[in-house]
Amino acid sequence: MSDAPKRHLSTRVIHAGQHPDAATGAVSTPIYQTSTFAFTDADQGAARFSGADPGCKYTRLGNPTVAALEACVADLEGGCGALGAATGMAAVNAVYLALLGSGAHVVATDALYGPSRLVLETEYSRYGVSATFVDTTDLARVEAAMRPGTRMLYVESPSNPTLAVTDLEGCARIARAHGALMVVDNTFASPLLQRPLELGADLVVHSLTKFINGHTDVVAGMIVARDPQLLARLRKVHQTLGGTMDPHQAWLVLRGVKTLALRLARAQANAQTIAAWLEADPRVSWVRYPGLASHPQHELASRQMAGPGAVLSFGVEGGFPAAKRFIESLRLATLAVSLGGVETLVEHPASMTHAGLPRAEREAAGIRDDLVRLAVGCEDERDLLADLDQALTVAQHVPQPVTAR
Numbered sequence: 001m002s003d004a005p006k007r008h009l010s011t012r013v014i015h016a017g018q019h020p021d022a023a024t025g026a027v028s029t030p031i032y033q034t035s036t037f038a039f040t041d042a043d044q045g046a047a048r049f050s051g052a053d054p055g056c057k058y059t060r061l062g063n064p065t066v067a068a069l070e071a072c073v074a075d076l077e078g079g080c081g082a083l084g085a086a087t088g089m090a091a092v093n094a095v096y097l098a099l100l101g102s103g104a105h106v107v108a109t110d111a112l113y114g115p116s117r118l119v120l121e122t123e124y125s126r127y128g129v130s131a132t133f134v135d136t137t138d139l140a141r142v143e144a145a146m147r148p149g150t151r152m153l154y155v156e157s158p159s160n161p162t163l164a165v166t167d168l169e170g171c172a173r174i175a176r177a178h179g180a181l182m183v184v185d186n187t188f189a190s191p192l193l194q195r196p197l198e199l200g201a202d203l204v205v206h207s208l209t210k211f212i213n214g215h216t217d218v219v220a221g222m223i224v225a226r227d228p229q230l231l232a233r234l235r236k237v238h239q240t241l242g243g244t245m246d247p248h249q250a251w252l253v254l255r256g257v258k259t260l261a262l263r264l265a266r267a268q269a270n271a272q273t274i275a276a277w278l279e280a281d282p283r284v285s286w287v288r289y290p291g292l293a294s295h296p297q298h299e300l301a302s303r304q305m306a307g308p309g310a311v312l313s314f315g316v317e318g319g320f321p322a323a324k325r326f327i328e329s330l331r332l333a334t335l336a337v338s339l340g341g342v343e344t345l346v347e348h349p350a351s352m353t354h355a356g357l358p359r360a361e362r363e364a365a366g367i368r369d370d371l372v373r374l375a376v377g378c379e380d381e382r383d384l385l386a387d388l389d390q391a392l393t394v395a396q397h398v399p400q401p402v403t404a405r
């Protein structure tokens with residue numbers, strides 16, 4: 001790292017980790033589409049494997065296109081380095097596998113991304129790992145859940161799809177006091193809105209699939225570490241597990257990340273307008289968005305985040321049947337899971353992304369049956385409002401049963 005003063009994040013998304021190609025001057029980072037790299041002689045091969053020469057060996061162990069993206073995301077998060085992963089879940093699992101073992105205990109946010117919770121409950125439990133899921137917005141509950149064997153505090157903020165905001169600095173203090181590592185899934189905020197490592201977290205995981213790539217055309221993940229020793233441990237496990245990133249995938253995300261600041265600014269402005277509009281509409285029973293004064297952690301979100309993001313959730317008046325009619329009546333917003341792309345997406349967590357959780361656990365985590373999640377994109381807000389308006393009207397129209405004559 002150079003001593004040059006840090007540029008602003010909206011510049012760094014374009015330039016961090018990315019330099020004209022040394023061999024050709026190519027301004028766009030080339031796609032090094034190769035599985036392996038030739039050595040000039042046996043000594044060079046030996047030096048590369050011993051680590052004395054940091055050059056490339058084999059793409060699972062490192063690739064220049066992937067390295068450019070890793071350097072970019074590490075820079076944005078303020079980490080010492082990063083590891084590209086095939087998907088967000090490959091990143092999450094590399095972290096779990098590297099840091100948990102038989103007898104280890106995890107404390108995690110209850111409203112976690114569905115698979116991040118389910119894999120602990122159904123798979124890691126088979127290897128003697130136990131987990132306690134708590135409402136991490138309440139630090140007293142986090143503290144109460146910590147045990148002598150707690151190795152990891154795993155937090156998602158804002159949470160999906162409840163948009164609950166957790167005090168990351170407070171959680172980092174609790175983790176440190178108990179000798180546990182703190183991991184934050186920063187997918188919903190992106191490093192432009194929230195940098196957990198600066199608040200005391202040890203690791204950040206990302207689904208690059210969402211805001212960082214932003215174009216709904218790639219799945220990918222990333223792990224960012226604050227400390228080089230922890231990064232080295234994770235690298236060893238991740239490279240052996242094999243869920244590493246492909247160079248073409250990395251290049252697509254490099255292309256996407258350059259417009260992250262522009263996309264996020266637009267999507268967030270749209271989300272703020274839509275949230276306020278929904279909140280004032282009698283056809284909507286409730287709205288949850290960190291940018292609204294009615295959000296329970298609005299003040300914390302304003303302090304901890306540079307902006308409230310572009311995802312919101314709300315209830316349609318009339319419960320689940322009305323919510324179903326609503327999402328099926330949208331014409332511009334697309335009925336699909338995922339978020340963070342340029343196109344607005346809508347989904348129903350209770351029947352889709354979080355259907356795998358038992359109803360009681362779902363409701364305890366605040367995922368009500370009437371909850372609709374809106375991942376706001378970059379369209380013109382007038383078109384989005386018109387679409388929501390017409391779909392809400394259809395949702396209120398209760399179909400009359402056909403009476404037999």
Ligand SMILES: *Cc1c(COP(=O)(O)O)cnc(C)c1O
Pocket residue numbers: 087088089090113116156160185187188206207208209210219220221
């Ligand atoms: C999508 C998502 C993941 C998983 O990422 P994939 O790229 O789909 O594997 C993890 N965490 C959060 C918060 C997500 O939204």
